[in-house]
Amino acid sequence: MKYFFLQTKRVCRAFPAILITTLILTGALALLCYLQTASDSESEEHQKISLGLVGDAEDPYLGFGVSLLQEMDSSRFTCTLTEMSEEEAQRALEKQQIHGYLIIPDDFLESVMSGENSKVTFVTGISQNGIGTLLARELADAVSTLLTETQSGIYAFQRFSEQHGAVENLTSDIYDINMRYFQYVLPRAELYDIDTPDSSPVISMQGYYFCALLLLFFLFLGTSGCHLFIRSDLSLNRILAVHGLGPVRQVLAEYSSCCILLLLSYLVIGAFLPFILSWTGVSVPELSGTGAAGYVRLLYSLVPLVPVTGALLYFLSQCAENLVSGVLLTFLCAIGLGYISGCFYPLSFFPERMQRIASVLPTGGLMEYMQNVLLGSSSGFLYLLLSGWTLLFLILACLIRKLKLSR
């Protein structure tokens, strides 16, 4: 008990620094959320794929084409096109203001009319290929199909007319068939009857990322707090072991103080969260209308995060022998487990086998548990899974301590 109090005192002494970390981290996250929501007046607008269009500025057809697409085509709901010079487009891409840009060759229209299509270069980004870029590419493939199929239709009509000697009004007929295609292609969204039936409750995207951020927050607290639990010098622990405080009791005392540290951080973030959400304008549908009592109940329901992440972080700190290894190990595990458990991309984006593996991992279990809490669903099996992992981490930590003490 004395050792536990000693450890708790140590943790409490370090708590102001950890508290500052927590507050700065929370503040930075809130600021980033605020800036992101403030810069995008409408979330729908933000989700659209934004592309730059680089072409001959003198070409009247290009401007006509862009305004046609932006004012009449169904793609205006999914994609925004902006005419710009190549230099501007490259700068906008570097600043991540657009997902990519299209370079239309000068002879593009002539080549389309002659049937030898010059290629449009789709520059998709200078760094990573994110989801936005890949979706933009899918859209480009679809647009390519529309253009080439339309060409085939027009050429077929032209050739048919020529074969049958009907060339007198051919120019105006070709103009008419072009217009006919426009009539069908532009309002293509009208082809669909959208039916939205009642369905089982599903967590909103905001709710999902609320859970993901909370879990990541706990995992990354480990990088700033792990120095408290890494033991490069075990002299004191050896003396304690000689005086009857064995590895199990040492581990339990240190683990409990680790949980106290996480709990204190959790209380701090819990107290600030409603203000942050209202300030940033981020609304979590599952939290709206719950009131203060409901919010406290939610915080209480999410307390199991503390012992499980505490056990994981404590176990990781026992695996490391020095500070550098400890920080790197905690970071790698936090980012790896966070990634596999769907903290960065929704879990549904992963292969099915991976989703099954994630569901039995401690972090995957925690994600599911938090979502269940937000949706008000039961989590019977998850309690068992999370308790199992906590116990396993503690047993492993005990074994490591025993091994280190016996050296």
Added chain:
Amino acid sequence: MMIKKMLIWYLLLSKRLFKKPSFWAVLLLAPLLTAGMTIVAEQDAYILRIAVYAEPSEDSLGEEIAGDLAEVDGVISYHLCSSEEELRREVALSQADAGYVIPSGLTEYLREYAAGRRSGLPYNGHLIRVVTNDDNIQLQLAREQFYSVLYPHLSLMIAEQFTLEQSEFADMDESDVRRSVKELYEELHVDESIFQYAHSGEEAPDDLDNVNYLTSPLRGMLSLFVLLSGLSSTLYLLKDRKAGMFNWVRYGYRGVFEWICILSGTAAGGGAAYLALFFSGTFTAWKEELLLMIMLVFAVTGFCGILSRLIRNMAVFGTCIPLAILISAVLSPVFAAFHGMMPVKILLPSYFYLNSLYSVRFRWWFFLYLLAVNIIYAVLQCSFLRKQKSL
């Protein structure tokens, strides 16, 4: 002489880190985790899952389109359902993000549609029924993809219908016109895509077929790993500085010694990250990757050196580690692009590293950045030593 001394310091400081087996284990964990993620990414993974049901019919076009959709390769997956009830159940239980119901007798409906008779279309005057819980941008994009599969059939019918409407061919047999136009349509068909893809306007267009959204953040994560190696080495340095471990180093050389101390940990992290990149499936050319990694290591060393001079308290520095990682993760394009905050972005080594991959111009900026951070570190160190001397 000085270089030899620096090399010896570097080797001794590296040995100090590498003699701990846990350090080896952590470094090897980076390529292992990356290899694991790459294996995961090789399996089928999709952003959207869409169920498709073609109502049973003598006309095979509906089934043909459903089959074509199921074969579409990309970030949207289509699978076939045996009934509309099954499709609705999958959407209701969120096993599918949306479902498309294709009517029986699709060819006839398409002909009606191409002829401008839209009132007779099967689903409240529409051709296709879309069952969905939500109608977001991704689902609207998926509908564009669906249209691109349906459109070749519609396009042919538009061409046929337009030809039939011309007075010059009024006395010709309808089926002959349709057959001839179809033959010409197939003969004159343009198969090649009008798009070619490139990462940057500066380089030749390349093939992006191997791009996977699950592995795309790996490079960013590894750059954060290198940054963290530098930050944790600096934390270690602060601890040693406090304990007076390096008091034996001559005063004038202390700045260089501390720089090498940070470099030893960062270079180890950089080596592990380079190895990890090799297994990640996002590796490009080894020489370019090596150059960029070396630049990152030196940039991180300079960046951490500046921090070590500005923040001397261990607890405060520990506080800065998650903050630096968080800001780098959000502002460098690791997971998603974040607009704005350029003054903060240009302080981060990972921002330059990630953008330099396909941009020669950015590589020059990166080079200037690494020079700047190391010069600033040297200036700070000199002013600190001068201050100490005057005391």
